[in-house]
């Protein structure tokens with residue numbers, strides 16, 4: 001996999017101008033061994049959770065990472081925060097190689113890369129008060145803000161829209177949305193430069209999702225923190241990210257700035273994802289009804305991914321070449337700068353009506369029929 | 374938590390009773406002094422004492438009602454030797470409670486350490502600790518208590534010499550400890566295993582916390598309540614184990630007063646003098662019951678979500 005790593009910065013950017021690359025991942029790979037066999041357990045295969053992905057996050061930028069469940073998004077996030085040890089590839093933070101850095105070596109960087117977790121119920125220690133949870137990272141890193149840690153925690157609580165008086169409460173006294181705010185406050189406590197947010201709203205009620213996304217957006221804009229925002233559908237990311245990468249089965253298959261991905265997608269999978277987003281208003285100017293694509297079957301097993309293009313088992317444009325050659329992630333004709341697609345036979349850069357539905361799943365098609373009359 | 378516990382009437386009563394036991398055990402010499410008897414004097418055979426206050430009849434059975442209960446001997450006297458049951462019980466409880474406390478503490482510490490380490494580090498460490506635990510679990514406990522006691526003792530003391538009492542205590546401690554820590558280790562391990570995967574542990578790692586800090590600050594507070602609950606169940610069962618050892622004749626021997634051995638004696642003379650068993654028995658039942666009830670209350674109080 002080769003690609004031009006230096007992506008142009010997004011045109012519109014928050015916090016005063018695009019920064020230089022803050023975090024660069026090159027060919028990042030994580031394979032989990034699959035153990036099996038009796039009586040001696042040995043490795044019988046590998047889950048190729050993340051297989052050679054390249055990402056660049058600029059400082060102050062919010063970068064969206066989208067893909068179906070199980071495609072390796074969380075694994076990517078965990079690799080970048082160094083919760084997992086990469087099997088291969090490189091992670092550079094501000095040009096410094098942190099791929100295999102140990103805990104001690106990471107110490108200076110730890111405070112700059114923080115994480116917001118998916119499940120607000122398991123991400124807060126039930127035996128610690130809110131104050132302890134939020135001041136924990138400061139304590140670990142020996143940070144003593146002016147006015148004391150408690151004052152800082154109260155400030156943080158205020159920033160994330162909670163009552164500072166909640167300092168001595170326990171997590172179980174809060175709702176899911178409030179808990180997630182506590183998680184945000186904890187991530188902010190170290191004044192990080194990059195926050196990896198792993199599906200921070202998908203466990204929340206729809207009505208609260210918007211509030212939390214708005215909070216994150218506010219934080220990102222006002223504090224100029226770069227975000228790696230992980231989500232499983234394109235709708236959430238749309239309002240949040242300047243650049244978006246789409247993942248499928250451990251690979252990045254398309255990456256580009258927001259406009260390119262949402263209005264000029266090239267990869268068939270991106271098309272499919274977009275058509276699954278009910279809300280993405282395919283604006284009136286463009287007119288016409290949306291094409292509807294329904295993907296057949298499940299994502300193939302990451303233990304034995306399809307040869308060549310990993311999407312070929314579900315792609316309606318697949319040809320022989322797709323099985324034999326891995327499509328490189330490159331800028332293809334008709335793409336704007338920095339819009340890279342990994343496909344041999346890309347779609348038109350449009351999201352206009354296709355005239356007819358592409359329904360790839362016979363079962364789904366059968367289901368749809370009665371509705372039509 | 375404290376408030377929740379105080380609202381639990383049974384719990385509070387049991388806590389006082391248990392506390393009372395420990396207090397009585399601790400103050401046994403003082404009480405015995407005030408009471409004017411001691412557990413070693415053979416009141417039935419002491420010629421000076423026996424002529425003034427005969428406590429045993431010609432067959433060696435206590436005179437009077439209910440095992441010889443009198444103003445002098447509140448709980449009666451022991452058949453044959455005529456020792457004072459009240460002081461025997463006091464001192465016996467003292468031996469048992471202290472032993473049990475020591476053994477249980479050792480069990481807890483070992484179990485918690487093994488469980489924490491195995492559960493947190495996982496992988497190879499966990500595998501070996503797990504097999505180690507299984508190995509100890511595979512001993513038939515009761516049998517080995519009996520079989521091992523003499524072995525352990527003779528390991529340190531020449532069998533021809535008299536085994537000093539403190540040494541018997543040590544041997545009991547070692548045997549009960551070696552064969553008892555596994556349950557605790559398993560409990561802690563499984564709890565830690567499920568906690569380790571929780572995201573708050575990852576959050577601490579992302580913040581740069583050391584494994585030691587994570588174990589101490591993030592995981593340990595979450596296993597404290599299972600540990601405490603287990604403690605409240607373990608202590609009474611340890612007391613029963615110690616009593617069992619003495620009952621089986623491998624624990625404390627004469628003349629050390631011991632709860633368990635009183636039952637052994639009680640069983641021997643049950644036909645002639647059933648009353649002898651009464652006081653130690655009631656004391657033991659009340660204690661174990663209260664301690665277990667206390668355990669339940671502690672569990673309720675520790676659960677932050679229980680609605681009480």
Ligand SMILES: Nc1ncnc2c1ncn2[C@@H]1O[C@H](COP(=O)(O)OP(=O)(O)OP(=O)(O)O)[C@@H](O)[C@H]1O
Nearest residue numbers: 032047049068069070071072073074075076232302
């Ligand atoms: N610790 C692990 N051991 C083995 N396999 C793992 C491990 N963690 C993840 N995997 C596998 O790696 C693949 C990617 O998992 P990952 O959690 O990154 O998916 P995801 O994109 O975050 O999905 P979701 O949207 O459901 O959170 C999955 O097939 C999963 O089974």
Ligand code: SF4
Nearest residue numbers: 309312315322343344
């Ligand atoms: S490379 Fe082939 S199979 Fe893969 S997405 Fe493109 S057309 Fe489909």
Ligand SMILES: [Mg+2]
Nearest residue numbers: 073074075199
């Ligand atoms: Mg995930």
